[in-house]
Amino acid sequence: MDTRPLQAAIRFGLxxxxxxxxxSDPLAWLDAQIAGPDPxxxxxxxxxxxxxxxxxxxxxxxxxxxxxRPGQRHPADLHFEAEVIAAQAVRIDTAAPYxxxxxxxxxxxxxxxxxxxxxxxxxxxxxLREAIRPHVNGRFTDMLRAVATHPAMLSYLNQSxxxxxxxxxxxRTGRGLNENLAREILELHTVTPAAGYSQADVVEFARLLTxxxxxxxxxxxxxxxxxxxxxxxxxxxxxxxxxEGREATDAALRFLAEHPATHRFLATKLVRHFVxxxxxxxxxxxxxxxxxxxxxxxxxxxxxxxxxxxxxNPPLGKLRSPADYTIxxxxxxxxxxxxxxxxxWGSTVRMNQSAWDARQPNGWPDHAGAWLGPEPMxxxxxxxxxxxxHFARLDPMAVLDTALGPLARDETRQALRGAGSPRDALALxxxxxxxxxx
Amino acid sequence: xxxxxxxxxxxxxxxxxxxxxxRQARLAVAAPPALAMPDDRRLVVVIQRGAMDGLAALxxxxxxxxxxxxxPLALAEPGRENGLLDCGGFFGLAPELRxxxxxxxxxxxxxxxxxxxxxxxxxxxxxxxxxxxxxPERLSSGWLNRALEGTPPVPKGAPERxxxxxxxxxxxxxxxxxxxxxxxxxxxxxxxxxxARMADLLHADPxxxxxxxxxxxxRGFAADAxxxxxxxRSGFVSLATSAGRLLAAPxxxxxxxxxxxGWDTHANQNYALGRALKQLDExxxxxxxxxxxxxxxxxxxxxxxxxxxxxxxxxxxxxxxxGGVAFLIGGAVQGGRVVADWPGLAEGQLFEKRDLAPxxxxxxxxxxxxxxxxGLPEAAIATAFPGAEGVAAENGLIREG
Numbered sequence: 063m064d065t066r067p068l069q070a071a072i073r074f075g076l077x078x079x080x081x082x083x084x085x086s087d088p089l090a091w092l093d094a095q096i097a098g099p100d101p102x103x104x105x106x107x108x109x110x111x112x113x114x115x116x117x118x119x120x121x122x123x124x125x126x127x128x129x130x131r132p133g134q135r136h137p138a139d140l141h142f143e144a145e146v147i148a149a150q151a152v153r154i155d156t157a158a159p160y161x162x163x164x165x166x167x168x169x170x171x172x173x174x175x176x177x178x179x180x181x182x183x184x185x186x187x188x189x190l191r192e193a194i195r196p197h198v199n200g201r202f203t204d205m206l207r208a209v210a211t212h213p214a215m216l217s218y219l220n221q222s223x224x225x226x227x228x229x230x231x232x233x234r235t236g237r238g239l240n241e242n243l244a245r246e247i248l249e250l251h252t253v254t255p256a257a258g259y260s261q262a263d264v265v266e267f268a269r270l271l272t273x274x275x276x277x278x279x280x281x282x283x284x285x286x287x288x289x290x291x292x293x294x295x296x297x298x299x300x301x302x303x304x305x306e307g308r309e310a311t312d313a314a315l316r317f318l319a320e321h322p323a324t325h326r327f328l329a330t331k332l333v334r335h336f337v338x339x340x341x342x343x344x345x346x347x348x349x350x351x352x353x354x355x356x357x358x359x360x361x362x363x364x365x366x367x368x369x370x371x372x373x374x375n376p377p378l379g380k381l382r383s384p385a386d387y388t389i390x391x392x393x394x395x396x397x398x399x400x401x402x403x404x405x406x407w408g409s410t411v412r413m414n415q416s417a418w419d420a421r422q423p424n425g426w427p428d429h430a431g432a433w434l435g436p437e438p439m440x441x442x443x444x445x446x447x448x449x450x451x452h453f454a455r456l457d458p459m460a461v462l463d464t465a466l467g468p469l470a471r472d473e474t475r476q477a478l479r480g481a482g483s484p485r486d487a488l489a490l491x492x493x494x495x496x497x498x499x500x
Numbered sequence: 501x502x503x504x505x506x507x508x509x510x511x512x513x514x515x516x517x518x519x520x521x522x523r524q525a526r527l528a529v530a531a532p533p534a535l536a537m538p539d540d541r542r543l544v545v546v547i548q549r550g551a552m553d554g555l556a557a558l559x560x561x562x563x564x565x566x567x568x569x570x571x572p573l574a575l576a577e578p579g580r581e582n583g584l585l586d587c588g589g590f591f592g593l594a595p596e597l598r599x600x601x602x603x604x605x606x607x608x609x610x611x612x613x614x615x616x617x618x619x620x621x622x623x624x625x626x627x628x629x630x631x632x633x634x635x636p637e638r639l640s641s642g643w644l645n646r647a648l649e650g651t652p653p654v655p656k657g658a659p660e661r662x663x664x665x666x667x668x669x670x671x672x673x674x675x676x677x678x679x680x681x682x683x684x685x686x687x688x689x690x691x692x693x694x695x696a697r698m699a700d701l702l703h704a705d706p707x708x709x710x711x712x713x714x715x716x717x718x719r720g721f722a723a724d725a726x727x728x729x730x731x732x733r734s735g736f737v738s739l740a741t742s743a744g745r746l747l748a749a750p751x752x753x754x755x756x757x758x759x760x761x762g763w764d765t766h767a768n769q770n771y772a773l774g775r776a777l778k779q780l781d782e783x784x785x786x787x788x789x790x791x792x793x794x795x796x797x798x799x800x801x802x803x804x805x806x807x808x809x810x811x812x813x814x815x816x817x818x819x820x821x822x823g824g825v826a827f828l829i830g831g832a833v834q835g836g837r838v839v840a841d842w843p844g845l846a847e848g849q850l851f852e853k854r855d856l857a858p859x860x861x862x863x864x865x866x867x868x869x870x871x872x873x874x875g876l877p878e879a880a881i882a883t884a885f886p887g888a889e890g891v892a893a894e895n896g897l898i899r900e901g
Contacts, residue, residue, distance in 0.1 A: 220766040223815025238814040242766045249623055381707060424625050430707055435669035436715035437681035439708060443698050447690035477701050486694050493698040495705040
């Protein structure tokens with residue numbers, strides 16, 4: 063029996079659903095998901111159109127003017143929750159799960175987290191719609207430029223607070239640089255320390271980025287370039303000279319995006335995510351070549367990943383991260399809707415991979431070791447039992463056929479048949495070695 | 501519906517006999533035999549993730565350049581409103597560290613200032629890996645795990661000597677030595693029979709099998725020690741409370757690791773850091789409260805991956821730096837003084853003209869804990885800190901006997 067259609071749904075998608083037929087031609091199915099513009103974005107509850115950064119800031123500003131009743135939730139929390147829940151609901155029932163996987167991959171690469179405060183939290187939904195989603199089949203350079211100048215990132219990595227010490231504003235107030243965004247773009251988003259940059263490069267790049275900021279309180283709300291905050295003079299980053307001014311940002315980001323060290327880093331991360339914890343060097347070299355030869359075309363990369371022979375063998379080589387694991391279980395049960403999205407979001411919080419809230423700017427780890435602690439594994443088993451309680455009316459063997467089909471081991475089928483109740487059987491399915499992998 | 505569990509050969513292999521036989525709601529592995537521990541010494545390591553500003557936590561207010569260098573981040577002198585808490589006339593603790601100050605006054609707090617690991621590149625992630633690896637490169641195991649190799653073998657059936665408290669197993673505690681884990685319990689749990697079936701299904705899994713086995717054992721033990729615990733406060737204080745309870749048990753673990761975040765204060769540091777310091781301070785007080793008489797035999801190392809810039813950045817915060825402060829706390833610590841070869845804060849005295857210059861190696865402190873507190877032999881210490889032959893263990897940090 064050909065397992066490739068199911069493998070495609072598991073390895074490149076978010077797991078199969080009872081109401082979605084498996085593709086007869088897996089590669090064509092994956093290719094079709096990358097073609098064309100971003101599908102209609104998910105709408106959070108109560109919004110007739112996708113909320114923008116200014117919408118989020120208005121929610122936040124109004125909450126600061128109006129006193130809350132005791133016990134009333136903070137409106138910025140409610141706004142964030144509506145967004146994150148809608149986004150989870152889409153992952154549960156999307157018919158283009160490969161595209162959602164790519165969105166999640168790039169959003170993690172360019173992490174912005176709720177824990178940075180309300181200013182970042184209300185901007186994450188717009189950030190994904192404006193800076194990440196439109197570029198998952200575009201160019202890496204364009205995604206980097208959209209990310210680095212988006213209010214969510216400017217606020218998350220403190221760029222809004224960085225002032226050129228010799229700018230008009232710096233001289234007037236005595237304020238100075240904040241290196242955070244400059245350092246993390248170099249270290250985490252592009253060339254990485256493997257490229258051998260120095261502290262002086264970080265400082266020069268921070269000087270170059272001064273001026274980018276964020277207007278939260280007075281219109282026009284959102285991103286702004288303040289010439290009065292921009293450090294005068296040319297800057298030299300990794301041996302490359304950039305002139306004074308706003309245009310230098312585009313030039314420097316393009317230089318970093320197209321650097322060979324960036325291509326190598328991205329290729330390694332992509333192959334680790336879609337193929338194996340220990341990325342096979344041949345596969346990395348192939349993706350690196352695609353990035354180099356196409357000038358960082360992410361659609362070409364997305365087409366090349368499923369064409370790596372290493373991506374299909376062995377079939378279930380990666381441990382599912384908690385975020386993907388919860389979605390896969392809900393998909394196998396045929397769940398959909400906002401209530402399921404809310405449950406999925408709560409599940410990611412419980413299993414230590416809170417959606418849109420990574421602990422540090424390097425995002426969530428992407429190897430089994432990070433999720434394999436004894437206690438996290440016990441919490442995963444506890445979760446199996448809980449989610450099974452929600453779907454105990456389903457036929458567990460039918461859910462097994464949807465989720466694993468020919469990939470289910472005899473031992474697992476046996477365990478389900480011998481279970482004391484449908485709930486126990488479903489819990490065992492979700493606990494099984496096969497279901498925990500992709 | 502009554503459904504008897506089917507505990508087969510593999511269930512036995514997993515040590516689940518007690519679980520199957522008793523059918524209690526609480527998971528109980530075989531009760532550990534009364535242990536004759538060689539002694540009662542406890543070691544706790546707290547990792548502060550995100551790089552704590554050492555010049556804020558323990559301010560050198562007696563340095564002539566302190567006030568001009570720190571500018572808006574400088575804190576009021578001891579005795580003034582919301583001022584520093586004096587530690588010997590040159591250094592002062594941040595006002596949030598009230599319990600730390602009490603420890604200092606009674607001789608059980610020993611700050612070590614102008615300290616850093618061997619790493620100089622200011623990346624959180626590389627620095628944390630090396631802090632936990634105990635080596636100038638990232639290893640797949642942590643120094644505290646390797647140090648456990650040097651402790652006497654744990655009797656069969658007894659809980660592990662090392663314990664990680666929290667939802668994740670830090671690199672510091674990863675490695676060949678089995679360690680227990682404890683995390684705050686969740687409301688919904690499967691009945692023990694179903695756990696047993698899950699374990700049966702997963703026992704042969706090369707990745708997951710071990711984790712499930714250790715998880716079940718840890719919960720069995722933890723459920724025992726924490727029975728009847730009142731609802732604890734959230735966050736780090738709760739973790740520290742639980743750690744103290746577990747460590748206090750006569751047959752409990754002897755080495756524990758905890759983590760606390762919130763130190764990456766790039767903006768509005770005075771506010772953000774205050775919250776983190778308060779949590780740390782209250783957590784250490786809770787740990788002490790739970791340990792009771794065992795506090796006398798306890799040493800806690802509080803450490804972070806590096807310090808922060810000596811000057812404020814453009815947004816009343818600080819960026820990634822180099823030298824910082826580490827704290828030793830506990831009844832076993834020879835405290836009540838500050839250990840430092842103070843490098844000074846003048847422009848020319850700063851590391852690369854921006855950071856507090858490190859004059860001590862964190863590994864010298866950790867080595868001293870292993871040697872003088874846990875009593876480990878030289879060979880075990882060398883295994884814990886490979887490539888650190890030139891870094892001698894610091895003398896005089898731990899009380900005699």
